[in-house]
Amino acid sequence: MNIQNTILGLLLKEPQTGYELKQLFDSSLAFFSGASFGSIYPALKRCEKEGLVNMEMELQDGKPNRKVYYITEAGKDIFLKGMQEELTISPYRNEFLTRLFFFADITAKERTHLIESYLNYLAMRQEQIHSLADFAKKKADPYQILCYRFGLRFVENLIANTRLLYKELKDMNK
Amino acid sequence: MNIQNTILGLLLKEPQTGYELKQLFDSSLAFFSGASFGSIYPALKRCEKEGLVNMEMELQDGKPNRKVYYITEAGKDIFLKGMQEELTISPYRNEFLTRLFFFADITAKERTHLIESYLNYLAMRQEQIHSLADFAKKKADPYQILCYRFGLRFVENLIANTRLLYKELKDMNK
DNA sequence: CCGGGCATGTAATCTGTTACATGATTGA
């Protein structure tokens, strides 16, 4: 699922502006997706040109006008096709594991620091998901709640795994 | 860590050709990294131009000549700088979780199929790591063994998590 | 005789981010 199809999926739930889509990418979707304005706005224009969405301008005073995008039947078709395609996972690059692979080349202090940085990062990710509890309770559909719970367990597992690694590292020097 | 620095790290352990580096990316590093020839060969050329590696041609008959690359002191410096930089994790896109977020839009059959596909994928990943057992026992340094063990637990957790998700999904229809 | 392994490389393409540009309002 590229950004375009993810946007179509979001518009299927509710018509939105590019700005609001960005906020969704930064909150509800932040754990497993993301997008910058530089990719959202061009994608919306492309979709409009191809008839996948319609745009309606909402005039505002004081603030810039809002361009609200609605998905079309053609857009829905494209989105569903993407959802039904065989699942192909593009090889994902894990920065932490790559560095761990080369731990022999740095000092003990640097090793410790890297693991602690990673644990800090994971704590931040965990908070990020926890902050979605409200969304999960109020606006999420049952499957999005599964998604939320899956994410929670995923981070918990990662943290436990990293702590174990930390322990193993310490035990090596005994 | 971009591909260039990963290559430098590998050359620090042992001088290699681009072809051999590709094999490493496809085996030992496959779980958390990856690279195509189209990125490896240009990276090696760039490194040579910048004095980060030296090249020695090994003439072969029957087969094409091998270009063996050796890391230089300058190359080692660059690699270590990369290792010592603050850990920054670029937001990673999870194809499966993205689709799960939109499960409400597809049929029950398609939902089941997607989860099963993901479990198949994870089983493949698990096999991929298991196939490194020999490497871990013979050629890996102690930290690479930690990396290997971390990876094993990571997939195991993911599989358990996905099975739980599967169960939760089934329980929804009761 | 054909596919796969060995071995190198380039060009076109893709998909996205970062940085820049604009500009009004609101709250600390």
Next chain:
DNA sequence: TCAATCATGTAACAGATTACATGCCCGG
């Protein structure tokens, strides 16, 4: 007064992949 929020957009760049091009040897 200064930063943040609302709101849209473009241009330059980055970092890779895919497909193509070459060519010999070996085993089934």
